[in-house]
Amino acid sequence: MAAAFMALGAGLAACGSGDDDSSSSGGDKSITLGIIPSWTDGLSTAYLWKEILTQEGYEVEIQDIADAAPLYTGVAKGDVDVYPSAWSEVTHKAYMDKYGDDLEDLGAYYEGASLTLAVPEYSKITSIEDLPKFSDELDGKIIGIEPGAGLTKTTKESVIPEYELDKDFTLVESSTTAMLAELKKAIKDQREIVVTLWRPFWANAEFKVKDLEDPKGAMGESEALHAIATKGFSDENPEVAKMFANFKLDDETYGSLEKSVVDAYDEDKEAGVEAAVKTWLEENPDFVENLKK
Numbered sequence: 001m002a003a004a005f006m007a008l009g010a011g012l013a014a015c016g017s018g019d020d021d022s023s024s025s026g027g028d029k030s031i032t033l034g035i036i037p038s039w040t041d042g043l044s045t046a047y048l049w050k051e052i053l054t055q056e057g058y059e060v061e062i063q064d065i066a067d068a069a070p071l072y073t074g075v076a077k078g079d080v081d082v083y084p085s086a087w088s089e090v091t092h093k094a095y096m097d098k099y100g101d102d103l104e105d106l107g108a109y110y111e112g113a114s115l116t117l118a119v120p121e122y123s124k125i126t127s128i129e130d131l132p133k134f135s136d137e138l139d140g141k142i143i144g145i146e147p148g149a150g151l152t153k154t155t156k157e158s159v160i161p162e163y164e165l166d167k168d169f170t171l172v173e174s175s176t177t178a179m180l181a182e183l184k185k186a187i188k189d190q191r192e193i194v195v196t197l198w199r200p201f202w203a204n205a206e207f208k209v210k211d212l213e214d215p216k217g218a219m220g221e222s223e224a225l226h227a228i229a230t231k232g233f234s235d236e237n238p239e240v241a242k243m244f245a246n247f248k249l250d251d252e253t254y255g256s257l258e259k260s261v262v263d264a265y266d267e268d269k270e271a272g273v274e275a276a277v278k279t280w281l282e283e284n285p286d287f288v289e290n291l292k293k
Contacts, residue, residue: 030059031240034071034080037064038146038176040202041225041254042085044261045109048277049084052288053240067148068092076102078230082244089223091115091150091198102231106244108224110200110254115151115219116211117142117159118197118204120187125194127213128163135168137192143182144196147173151196154220162218171196183207200251202258243291256280 033049035042050060063080065071072092074080076099088096088105096103119125125134131142142165144152152173160166179195180203186193187207194212197204227244234241249257257280264276281287 029057030061031237032061032063032079032081034063034065034074034083035085036066036068036071036146039085040258040262041110041113041200042083043273044254044258044277045084045249047261047273048257048280049082051274051277051281052243052291055288056239058240067146068095068150069148072096072099072103072228075099075228075230080230081233082106082227082229084227084244085109086226086228087113087150087223088226088228090220091154091223094150094153096228104229104231104233106227106229106234106241107247108226109244109247110225110249112199112222113225114199114222115154116197116199117155117194117214117219118209118211119192119194120183121208121210122190123192123210125192125212127215128159128165128218129215130212131163131165131194132168134192138169138194140169142169142171142194142196143179144171144173145176145179151198154218155196158220159214159218162216180207183209200254200258202255202262205255246291246293253284256283 031053033046035046037043046062050062053060063074065074065080071080071083072095075083086092117128125131131138142155142160144155146152152171155171160169160171183193183195183203184207195209197209197211199211203209227247229241229244257277260276260280261273264272
């Protein structure tokens with residue numbers, strides 16, 4: 001499953017969101033969605049939106065960007081129209097503080113997202129406070145993801161100092177793909193491992209992990225996932241903005257979408273994902289109509 005998180009193909013060129021009549025027939029109806037391809041919340045929702053908007057007559061391109069910082073920069077500059085799954089309330093708050101004047105919030109689609117430190121279900125560790133007792137078994141490592149991720153920043157600047165883990169641990173900054181590969185191998189060998197994770201994320205169920213208790217609240221509060229657009233997007237694309245505002249996923253619908261996308265990966269990854277979201281929409285026939293209400 002970790003191999004499924006290799007980046008999708010080559011990055012696609014960005015395009016603007018169009019002129020004043022972009023939401024009317026015959027206007028420039030091109031929209032660029034930006035994603036961090038190894039984050040399956042953005043991957044799943046972006047390809048879902050691509051299929052929905054294509055059916056509505058829009059030309060949609062997805063631009064793969066490796067990290068959050070350049071993604072927010074691209075949206076702020078208008079090189080990317082929408083980041084459809086932004087962790088804007090807590091995890092990416094620093095980027096919102098920096099670029100907020102050039103961004104537009106189209107609404108939240110998922111409630112209760114959270115950052116976690118996690119271990120396999122069989123682990124004896126139950127709390128972040130317990131980690132120093134298991135430093136030898138864990139080889140003094142917390143296996144992390146991309147260096148620029150908000151989760152990485154929170155772990156480095158909040159969790160590690162709050163629990164005084166710097167004496168015994170090093171945060172290994174790598175990638176989501178590499179982290180999942182380490183997690184999969186450790187579980188296969190029934191070894192102790194602690195990784196940085198988040199919810200919603202399919203790996204929590206796939207790899208049978210449990211969140212560590214965080215009595216000091218260092219991981220931060222839970223948050224909603226939002227669609228963040230370049231400023232003025234809703235004026236140029238009012239019908240699309242309305243659909244984003246009506247877009248909602250609960251744990252059941254989100255889980256079925258994300259799992260179908262992850263399971264669809266094959267040698268032709270992009271085609272597999274596109275086929276998966278088409279099938280998902282066929283299985284949820286009222287979904288698009290509800291977006292237009």
